[in-house]
Amino acid sequence: GAVVSQHPSRVICKSGTSVKIECRSLDFQATTMFWYRQFPKQSLMLMATSNEGSKATYEQGVEKDKFLINHASLTLSTLTVTSAHPEDSSFYICSAREVGGDEAFFGQGTRLTVV
Amino acid sequence: GNSVTQMEGPVTLSEEAFLTINCTYTATGYPSLFWYVQYPGEGLQLLLKATKADDKGSNKGFEATYRKETTSFHLEKGSVQVSDSAVYFCALSDKVLTGGGNKLTFGTGTQLKVEL
Numbered sequence: 001g002a003v004v005s006q007h008p009s010r011v012i013c014k015s016g017t018s019v020k021i022e023c024r025s026l027d028f029q030a031t032t033m034f035w036y037r038q039f040p041k042q043s044l045m046l047m048a049t050s051n052e053g054s055k056a057t058y059e060q061g062v063e064k065d066k067f068l069i070n071h072a073s074l075t076l077s078t079l080t081v082t083s084a085h086p087e088d089s090s091f092y093i094c095s096a097r098e099v100g101g102d103e104a105f106f107g108q109g110t111r112l113t114v115v
Numbered sequence: 116g117n118s119v120t121q122m123e124g125p126v127t128l129s130e131e132a133f134l135t136i137n138c139t140y141t142a143t144g145y146p147s148l149f150w151y152v153q154y155p156g157e158g159l160q161l162l163l164k165a166t167k168a169d170d171k172g173s174n175k176g177f178e179a180t181y182r183k184e185t186t187s188f189h190l191e192k193g194s195v196q197v198s199d200s201a202v203y204f205c206a207l208s209d210k211v212l213t214g215g216g217n218k219l220t221f222g223t224g225t226q227l228k229v230e231l
Contacts, residue, residue: 004158036221043119044204044221093159104219106151106159 002028004096006107013084013114021079021110023094029074030096034104035067038091050077074099084114117142121205121222128195128229136190136225138179138205146207148172148181148188149219153202162190162203195229202226 003026013019023033032051036044050056050071058064066088068080077096081088091111095104121138128134140146147166151159163172168183177192188205205222 006158009156034218038224041123041223043223044219046218049218095159103161106153108156108158 002026002096002098002105004030004094004105004107006094006110008110009108010111011113013112015085015114016083018080018082019084019112021081021092021094021112023077023079023096023107025075025096025098025105028096028098028101028105030077031074031099032097032104033071033077034095034097035069035077035079036093036095038093038109044093047079081112084112086114088112089114117146117207117209117220119205119207119220119222121203121225123223124202124226126225126227128227130197130229130231131194132229134190134192134195134199134227136203136205136227138188138190138222140186140188140205140207140220142186142207142209142220144209146209148179149206149208150177150179150188150190151204151206151221153204153224155201159204195227197229197231200227200229 005024007022035047038044047062048056048058050069056069071077093109095106097104118141149164150162152162153159163174165172165181171180202224204224206219
């Protein structure tokens with residue numbers, strides 16, 4: 001099956017700094033990528049949908065200026081958590097949909113801890 | 116809005132035991148239903164899906180039937196193996212047929228541990 005690589009798998013950063021998470025489709029081109037976050041014992045919540053070459057669509061309640069999404073190519077989307085705070089500590093997961101396809105493939109997730 | 120409720124884990128079973136992970140949903144319209152599995156250190160993988168009422172999805176010995184009357188999509192397997200140890204997510208999409216590529220609403224996930 002198609003492979004989506006997410007990097008890093010774990011990151012610890014200091015409060016006030018920014019962290020970038022990468023999501024790459026390794027063997028296919030992805031027109032659409034999705035970013036989710038998951039708090040302990042809670043559901044995966046969709047944060048935003050990004051389409052290659054255009055602005056991301058954010059879900060209600062997600063701060064655009066805090067969670068910057070860039071989908072500059074058909075194989076790479078990045079999520080930057082700006083001025084991170086401890087409450088941003090969470091598990092972030094991306095998924096990518098192949099051009100013309102209807103199934104999305106998931107990365108392995110990134111555990112972010114802000115101290 | 117849409118929501119998915121699944122049983123809390125962890126669920127610990129002995130090898131060859133019968134598995135049921137309950138999943139119920141709330142949705143407007145006629146959603147598609149999915150089970151995803153996440154093995155340690157890997158991304159979520161689609162395990163099975165059903166797109167309409169009474170459909171049964173099956174894969175790798177796992178089954179789930181779309182029950183509209185009870186708004187449920189319980190995951191079952193007759194004989195689990197140690198290699199089935201993973202986290203299982205129930206999810207729905209309000210787009211018929213094309214679930215994975217559209218907005219998915221997930222349950223909290225249920226960790227399954229299978230011991231020898």
